[in-house]
Amino acid sequence: MKCALITGASRGIGRAIAIQIAKDLGFHILINYASNEEAAKETLQLIKSEGGSGELIPFSVENGEEVQKKMQDWFNNNPEKEITVLVNNAGITKDNLFLLMPEEDWDKVIQVSVKGMYNCTQAILPKMVRKRYGRIINMASVSGVKGNAGQANYAAAKGAVISASKSLAQELARRNITVNCVAPGFIKSDMTSHLNEKELAPIVPVNRFGLPEEVAYLVSFLASDKAAYITGEVININGGIYA
Numbered sequence: 001m002k003c004a005l006i007t008g009a010s011r012g013i014g015r016a017i018a019i020q021i022a023k024d025l026g027f028h029i030l031i032n033y034a035s036n037e038e039a040a041k042e043t044l045q046l047i048k049s050e051g052g053s054g055e056l057i058p059f060s061v062e063n064g065e066e067v068q069k070k071m072q073d074w075f076n077n078n079p080e081k082e083i084t085v086l087v088n089n090a091g092i093t094k095d096n097l098f099l100l101m102p103e104e105d106w107d108k109v110i111q112v113s114v115k116g117m118y119n120c121t122q123a124i125l126p127k128m129v130r131k132r133y134g135r136i137i138n139m140a141s142v143s144g145v146k147g148n149a150g151q152a153n154y155a156a157a158k159g160a161v162i163s164a165s166k167s168l169a170q171e172l173a174r175r176n177i178t179v180n181c182v183a184p185g186f187i188k189s190d191m192t193s194h195l196n197e198k199e200l201a202p203i204v205p206v207n208r209f210g211l212p213e214e215v216a217y218l219v220s221f222l223a224s225d226k227a228a229y230i231t232g233e234v235i236n237i238n239g240g241i242y243a
């Protein structure tokens with residue numbers, strides 16, 4: 001049975017991706033999250049209500065030992081299943097002007113996005129390489145492509161994710177494993193709930209925030225067999241803010 005591991009799938013964009021991949025590709029979904037079990041269960045319920053299947057797999061992507069242990073246990077308990085899609089979606093922001101940014105906020109944001117991508121990809125990749133097939137999609141951001149005042153830590157994290165993905169794509173292309181980034185602009189989720197959409201919409205050519213589902217359609221396509229010739233790409237999805 002084919003499976004997709006989506007990190008940070010309890011809420012927001014990750015939840016929408018989990019639902020869309022279950023619907024489009026019929027995959028069993030591993031719903032990762034850090035602590036919000038209620039929300040993760042809701043994601044699972046939404047997948048099931050559309051006829052799909054999935055399970056919860058909580059761990060903090062930051063913690064390499066925990067990720068390795070959880071995934072190894074899962075592989076041992078599920079020899080008939082294979083993870084062919086990995087979406088490194090978990091991410092956080094801790095915004096501040098650089099001059100005021102505490103070191104721990106710099107480190108934490110990078111730890112979750114960059115080390116999280118390292119930890120989860122390390123745990124899944126050996127089996128993908130052996131099967132000579134895989135789809136890895138890493139969640140970047142417009143901030144990681146163009147920079148953004150007040151988000152030097154987040155931009156550094158997402159920029160690192162982008163460059164690491166391009167390198168990994170080149171290492172893995174011959175094994176039929178594609179690695180791509182998706183770089184959203186303003187998307188409605190808990191992460192952007194403090195922002196005033198009315199005030200900010202005019203700087204978006206499409207004149208609104210995007211929906212998690214709109215990001216999920218793109219990720220689901222990249223996760224499919226049809227996207228075999230796309231690798232090492234960063235696909236912007238930002239309503240025209242920046243290309």
Ligand SMILES: NC(=O)c1ccc[n+]([C@@H]2O[C@H](COP(=O)([O-])OP(=O)(O)OC[C@H]3O[C@@H](n4cnc5c(N)ncnc54)[C@H](OP(=O)(O)O)[C@@H]3O)[C@@H](O)[C@H]2O)c1
Pocket residue numbers: 007008009010011012013014032033034035036037039059060061062089090091092112139140141142183184185186187188189190191192
């Ligand atoms: N929203 C936007 O406008 C936007 C724009 C560009 C890029 N992005 C990126 O898109 C991704 C998803 O964003 P979102 O807006 O959906 O965020 P969100 O609504 O804040 O949800 C964050 C998700 O990540 C999980 N998470 C956080 N830290 C984690 C950790 N250490 N280990 C495992 N899971 C962790 C959370 O789990 P819990 O529920 O357990 O806390 C939750 O499922 C992020 O990488 C973000 O940087 C978002």
